[in-house]
Amino acid sequence: MSETRVVIDPVSRVEGHGKVTLLVNDAGIVTQARLHIVEFRGFEKFIQGRPYWELPMVVQRLCGICPVSHHLVAAKAIDQIVGVTALSAPALKLRRLMHFAQVLQSHALHFFHLASPDLLFGFQSPVEQRNIVAVIKQQPQIAIKGVKIRKFGQQILEAISGKRIHGMAAIPGGMNAPLTPEKIQPFKQDVQQIIDWCEETVKLSRQLTDQNRDFHLQFGLIESPFMGLVGKNGELELYDGNLRVIDARGNILQDQFPCDQYPQLIQEQVKSWSYMKFPFLTQLGSEQGWYRVGPLARINLCDFIPTPRAEQARQQFRQYAGAPAHSPLLFHWARMIEALHCAEAIADLLADPDLLSTDLQRSGIKQKEGIGVIEAPRGTLFHHYQIDAEDRVTMANLIVSTTSNNQAMNDTIRKVAQQHLDGQTLTPELLNLVEVAIRAYDPCLSCATHAVGKMPLQLLLQTESGNSLDQLTRHTDGHISR
């Protein structure tokens, strides 16, 4: 059966909507799912000609969802351009603190606001019930904790960078200001409580998985290699470190792979129907080589977590879910283990007097190229820049985590559709499940920032030759039209 490639103009999508095309063959089996993504277009071109030192600030506009990750990873790349191979210890600690705070608040937002209604009330329950307001009504203590954990992270970001979002902190070779004892004090007071709440949430994730174990473990189940950073000793590492890749069985394919050699590790494929590229591991080729990044990848591939309570949680997770765990819904649990780790790591850093030091900037000999890699909340994030003799950016290559998960999201949706599509008619239930599948990856797409059941999403069902069979659209107000 030949698959006709139809070019669907991604521009024709409803503004701000996610769009998914399901292709079915003559036997009525879903053979492909295509998530159409238009985000991130043009940015690499846009920053050409700009002064390199502006990059950590300008890239924050790239994504409204994790601006801090872009800020920090661009700063890492620019450190190399200004010839700084090692930051001062205080600058490094401030950057790490900022990063932990960002991951914590992002994970809390995702779990409590975007995912917990699904997890708490079940994926099949009515949409009205699957929203944060319903959570607040029925489980006020959970919702309040979620809000407070997030706020804790945001306030740390504000203390360091001057603003909750789009602040200004990392500069080439360091940081622009230290913290003060007055700024740190309130966080020291609250951090133990935050750690406890994160730990409770890890337990809650487990319970929720357990309540509906088969569904959770089978839903959209696909298997893939995983990629992420690890520290020198194989520990979970979010800010620095080198790359590790494991295959679907958990065997290590690459370890301590130097970040600046990433172009050898992964390549990117372009498909006619998508603006977003499809990265793959060079050693496995474009068909087999797609991989996943993000919380599940990181928990799967690290040898241990360097903070005690998160490490205990990781071990329990492995016992329960296997190693490596593949079910997309386990991303949620893994996400909360990381949140716990971030909270613990924040507590350690807050006790460190280096946060008050003004020894914050280093300099070196100018280079023409810089490559920054970081573990953003959603996974490995690459920023690669080259500049000319006049300090202008000539080349930028950014691989965002959502791009790395591109094929995985498509495959997960395909699997969900195979599991749940009945005949040739799209149903609101299937639309919801597609949303749940996309959301598991917490993609940085504007459609995914809407609350549960409100993700504006267009679902198209087509034959492989491109004939339309059915179509269903959910709008931002939640109403569904055919």
Place this chain on the structure above:
Amino acid sequence: MTDTLQFFIDQQAVPFQPGQTLMQAAQAAGLYIPHLCFHDGLTPHGSCRVCIVEINGSIRAACTTPATANLQVHSETSALRTQRRQLIELLFAEGNHLCPSCEVSGNCQLQALAYDLGMTHYEFVPLDPHRQNDGSHPDLFIEQDRCIFCELCTRSAQQQDHKNVFGIGGRGADTYLFAQADSSRLADTAITAQDHAAHICPVGCILPKQGSYQIPIGQRVYDEQPIHLRGNHRPDEQDATP
């Protein structure tokens, strides 16, 4: 001893010395008239028109109009505020201004005036220019698309540094800032990072290559006070005249 010479801005008496402009006298008296291309110590230029005031029903630039005794000058009228705001909006539309990532954000006089005059957006069609930036100088960088053609740099280089460094070429939408060298590259002019002209740009066009984004949010020139209270300042200015 003659009586003190004075005129009135919005009914408030402003003393002046013969030869002073309305702007100079107002500034000496601590009264703020919005402006961009005026700088005490440089010959007035009268080009940005942000300093417009109303005298006997006609609109004049305060920076070029000589003060005369008992003149009744209107400055803070809603009509003038609107016109000034529209001028600022035009400047935004003519350049390429993405304040949130701009390194002079919080220290920028154009941005500060936009806030002060209540600009929330603009409806002029953006020209969206893409001129080539000049990074040839070892210490200075020219971000062409943020230039508002106030010629403070041109005048400062000539009058304070006694050098020919900058010029404005083209007209209308094609106006551009250029370096006065055969190559048109800043590196081939005599400017140094210590020159007055390197520290006078009211926006983010002439930039130092070192030290960007060093001032944390909260400590920038316009973080605490709006420009009508703070005056036109840069964080690095060499003379503190407002």
